[in-house]
Amino acid sequence: MKKLSFLNKIVFFFNSIAATILLLSYILPFVAPKNFSILSVLSLGVPFLIIINVLFFLYWLLKIKKQFFLSFVVLTIGYLSFGSLYKFSSKKEVSKANSLTVMNYNVRLFNLYNWIEEANTNIKLIDFIKEKAPDVVSFQEYHPNKNIDLSFFKYKFEKLTGNKIKFGQAIFSQYPIINSGSVAFPNTSNNAIFVDIVKQKDTIRIYNVHLQSLKLDTKVETISQEESERLVKRIGKSFIMQQKQTELFLKHKKECKYKVVVTGDFNNTAFSYVYKEIKEGLQDAFKVAGNGFGRTFDFKFFPTRIDFILVDKSFVVEAFKTFDVHYSDHFPVMATLSFLEN
Known part of the structure; x- marks a missing residue:
């Protein structure tokens, strides 16, 4: 010195x-x-x-x-x-005929309140999904309406709440759904839903987990106007709720006998307690086959990854992609999976 x-x-x-x-x-x-x-x-x-x-x-x-x-x-x-915050390489995509593609997307009510000023954002979002053609897609902050046509999927499960405006979570699938349900989180509109799909001779459980939202304005100039002590306490309370929600989800998941894919918006990072707990025994598809920072939330000042696809170790993660499309305040992610050969 x-x-x-x-x-x-x-x-x-x-x-x-x-x-x-x-x-x-x-x-x-x-x-x-x-x-x-x-x-x-x-x-x-x-x-x-x-x-x-x-x-x-x-x-x-x-x-x-x-x-x-x-x-x-x-x-x-x-x-x-x-592991690294930044991924320098990713695996190449494989033949879709022998794989399962899973997308996760927080669609923010399909821009119902025009947060994004660009015209026809909701239609562009649906066209994007149709172009990428995932086998399964999990939506958070899903809002069904007459302008949202997802009929190119054969099967779906929705769990909605609200009176005038219906919203919630949904899973759409090209494969038959033989079972579905939800894990209720108390005192919130957030929850976890699941479907069991059948691909050839395999039954696979897809979870869609939306943990407690922080309701944090990402504009720094707005954040600075709020008393820092109040802000920290409010986020801390949300984290406590996330922990309780995670415990409820894991209790439900423990009873599942099928191969599992966990998708969702955790409203927390890969450096958090809830991520560590949910990821236990699973692979983070981004860490296996992703590229770049894997940013999934539109925060201007540093890359924030809070949306995840976690998969059973009986899968091979062949590819992972984060799409830089601005139809929501989140970015969609998609993983291409195949089965380990016996």
Whole structure:
């Protein structure tokens, strides 16, 4: 430190803070929100902290200063524990005849209230799905109306709520649905639904999980107007609800005897407690075959991945794609799966 200039000493001071907070965040997936709800809020900022530490690492490396070791060590610990925030390559797509393609999409009521000013967004969204032709698609914030034509799917299951405006979750499938149902989450319109589909001789359960929304305005100028203490407490309460919802879902999933695919909007990141719990025993399709940051939520300042496709280990994840289409505040994701040969 004695050999550093005054400016570099200030830089290293902030570097030390960023590295310490990132290191602290690595324990969050192992800490139940109901025990430390305020601390769990930090999981939302982990992607930002990783990027900041990468910048500090490059800063010191270019200056050929040994201070680069601080962020390098913290980033390495994170990589060994959670994998890379950025995926550099993905697998190639396979013949659809021997595969199952599953899409997940939070469609935000098909732009019912014109959040996106572009005309005919709802029609473009449906045309996009029709073009990509997934075998199964899970919708969160689904709203059926006369302009939404999904009749190119043969089977569907919807779970809706509301009086004047019906909304909820839905799963559409090209394969027969032999069983369906929902997992009720108390005191909220969020829930989990499921269908059992039959492909050839295999029965596969598809879950669609929508955990408690944070109702967080992604515009930083709006966030700054709200008292930070109130904001953190509100998000912390949502995280506690997410934990309880996750426990209800996992209790239901434990009784399932079929191969499982879990899709959904978790309203939390891959560095969270709920993600770790739900992912237990499953593969994250993005981590296996994805590419880039895998951003699924339209937040301007750092990549946020809160929508997931998690699959049974009896599947091979052949391909994974995040589509950069702006028909909602979420981006659709799709995985191509095949079965392990016996």
